[in-house]
Amino acid sequence: MKSLLSKQSLKKLGGILFLTALVELMTGGPGQQLTPNLGLKLSFGERVSYFGLFVTQRWLVFLTLGLIIFVLSSVTWRNGSPVKYVRGTVSGFSKYVPRNKYARALFIVALVVLVFLMPTFVSNAYWRAAMVEQVAIYVLLALGLNVVVGFAGLLDLGFVAFYAIGTYTTAWITGSLPLAPPFHHALNPFWAIPIAIAIAMASGILLGAPTLRLRGDYLAIVTLGFGEIIAVLANNLFSVTGGATGTNQIPHFSFHVGPFSYLWGLDPVPYYYLVIGFTILFFIAFHFLNESRIGRSWTAIREDEVAAESIGINPLKFKVMAFAIGAASAGFAGVITAGQNNFVTPDMFTLQFSINVLVLVIFGGMGSITGVSLGAVVVQVVTMQLDHNPPSGFIPQDLFMYLGALLVVMMIFRPAGLFPAKRRHREFGQASQGIGHGNEVLMGETNE
């Protein structure tokens, strides 16, 4: 064991104490305009009860935690520090995921059954609504963005635009916008599904065809701009979208076929089954896409665009395709949201929304359909729990700070995500060893 008082150790101690002080300050109480010192006072001076066990000043608790981390990372245990041991265990986690084909199938069937029975376990009204609006819809959105980010490797920061297009198309088809509906009379939101998907795909192609020649950061900026353009249009095209107040006239889903008729209403459970049904269809479709030659072409482009072109793959075509497919599922999610909420306003479509969906994809594991679905469930359920029943000391405004911190931790310990896709996992592994080459090397010109 190295001495706890060596120069190196003291440096580490200093770093840890600095970080704990920073976290202490960041997570402490909010300041106020008139008493700017209030936040500082609350952070350091506040006496807080911890799990009803002991009451003490916040700073004492943080100092103790910092010291514990320091000691744990310095002592030797099982050929390394306990912190390293935990880190190793966490990153070796994938080996517990069943590899056997039948075990996997069983696992997925059990998961589907659980998902279908979910409403019988959840009786709380808050959670029944959140289950649809905040979890199921986000799973759908994450699945769609995963096609763009995970499969094709394109960073899309304007995903919300397609979601907005879906909701506004629904409002338009059902005759709830100032703009007259296309078929002279209002239609049921079900009719909006194919139309919204078609319009979202078309806008994906329109945006993608000229911009997908760009790579990496440039594409991210363009998509970010597109997301903002759609939000600004929704806000200002009063005669089309109803401006900032939007509309609250969108009817619920319903169907009347012969003697059968059903009206979706305020109860979220029927909506839950509607969303889940379609999500499973998207899930299966995306799974087969990824396993097909289209999926292999996406992987090829993502790993080495130049080599992909040399075997006859047209990168632009496959990127636009990924964009359109992602847009389709976002458009579909928009239809459901519009039908269920009955209202749509431009402020639903913020950059934060796009980034939130991106967080779900990264957290769950880019490129892994199961990963992003489970990741979306985990992040959204935790977020909703924090929002619904905040623990003492948690300030709801801090939520995105914690999500950001979560991403940082993920990037350090599990960069390929919670449940990484096989190929993505290898790519990250190779990147950290310096093998492989991304798009940045254009040609092997160096030796000529």
Added chain:
Amino acid sequence: MSSPLIYDVKNITLRFGGVVSINNLSLEHRRGEILAVIGPNGAGKTSLFNSLTGVYQPQEGSIDLFGADGEKMSVIGKKPHRVATAGVARTFQASRMFNAMTVFENVKAGAENHRGLGVMGAIFRGPGTRRDDRETDAQVLELLEFVGLRDRANAISASLNYGDRRRLEIARGLATKPSALLLDEPAAGTNPSEKFELTELIRRVRDVRGVSILLIEHDMKLVMSLAERIYVLNFGAAIASGTPAEIRANEDVIAAYLGSQKQGGK
């Protein structure tokens, strides 16, 4: 020398700003021929390859490609993937595989038909799609057998050694069913025994599969034993062409490689 042309390159010039990379170069590549392009560093060999495959667009001259059906296509102005589908496969100087894929998947990516969209076929996996898939798998295994990588089919391609990477690139290129295979320094970084096996493989590609070979190489022993005709490039221009014996005796070539009063100051 009576077999039809596969590449007909006439007077191409490629410039990057003020730098002339290829200078008024003409080249003929005949069907079924193993043709080598040699030259000192910076002579424009890889630029020539990139021009032939649509990566670079020469400002002057013409490049005509005669595909499998003998149809003429002008390469200049075409995207690389168009040139690839017209029947030209290539390997890269620094081998470019899809590192995270297995050897099998690498070759399969090449073997698949990328022209149609087939989203519905991919999602619903109808009998047609599945049959295509099985046929592709069989082709891939056959190709891996051909290049001698059958037993590494499930290995991650990044785990291969240099020699095997070259084989994989060749298999991936052959999977696109090309008329011509362009090899950019295939022997770079390989040891003598790998070099020997590679020479044999390249010859077999031509003899067994009937694919014309165009090859850039620094290793003179390999070039002289393999090539039937050689072009020598210096400063972007062809200074000589002919059989290996002719090239070996050519004074300009010796001057370009060893330097002389006449050529050195150019």
